[in-house]
């Protein structure tokens with residue numbers, strides 16, 4: 001069902017050398033679905049954040065070449081510290097960059113100033129390892145978009161208010177789907193914060209902010225029977241109107257199980273959407289749910305040349321962009337991720 005991916009002819013030599021190096025170095029090449037086609041084409045495994053951290057950390061290969069954003073490579077290093085993890089581009093997800101340890105501490109201070117002392121923290125996997133470590137030290141854990149519901153159900157049983165970070169949209173969406181109240185720290189009043197079941201940090205994904213209610217209205221007016229599919233990083237007003245909400249892997253599965261004649265508009269990164277399915281009788285039935293191009297700039301940075309340069313440098317004993325973590329961060333971030341994995345359905 002998936003569209004065949006075209007590779008530019010001048011990339012053939014690059015591809016050949018990359019394949020040889022991967023073999024000689026006994027490396028596993030993994031890539032997130034938002035990577036360019038040329039990278040996805042070469043990867044041994046492609047997946048969502050949860051699958052990538054699992055597959056790469058459990059692989060027998062000693063070297064992981066990770067094409068994605070920094071927090072993803074870090075997650076593999078945290079889960080499998082004995083492995084070497086290199087990244088052709090060590091670019092940071094813009095949402096992950098919205099929170100660091102300082103902002104985390106300031107948020108906890110702000111909550112205390114509102115007499116909210118005892119929260120249960122959940123950090124979305126789109127955060128750096130030192131933030132995950134902070135969350136673990138407070139008894140909390142990590143979630144991804146694929147397992148968020150399970151983790152949320154677990155968190156609810158802890159009998160505390162949930163502090164969800166850094167994605168306010170995912171936090172609000174989880175609360176909305178479970179009929180729980182939520183607010184955004186910084187814009188909500190002290191009273192609202194005290195009363196809310198879920199307190200969200202004010203981070204967001206700039207790519208998924210692009211999808212709007214008017215995009216959905218446009219497609220529904222144009223094609224009466226169209227399905228609207230979105231990632232849970234979209235705004236709650238958008239998620240509320242969608243036919244299906246899921247992680248990148250869940251979106252792929254859902255769309256590829258629809259009959260090809262069924263029109264669908266998808267609210268996530270364009271690289272993934274464009275390779276979802278072929279045309280039906282020459283007619284395009286798969287649309288990007290936005291009039292502007294939803295491109296994740298950091299995911300799109302990695303090229304075949306970067307991949308080759310990274311492998312050559314490693315072979316020469318001068319690795320570039322190797323993931324390294326201090327032992328305290330390593331230990332506590334692993335606790336946060338292990339707690340998540342224990343609660344995730346394989």
Ligand code: 13P
Pocket residue numbers: 047048049050093126144145146205231233246247248249
């Ligand atoms: P997934 O875990 O669904 O792949 O999402 C990661 C991400 O960064 C989406 O923007």
Ligand code: SF4
Pocket residue numbers: 069093094095096126205206207208233269296297298299
């Ligand atoms: Fe981060 Fe958004 Fe890019 Fe995902 S799409 S990696 S959340 S900036």
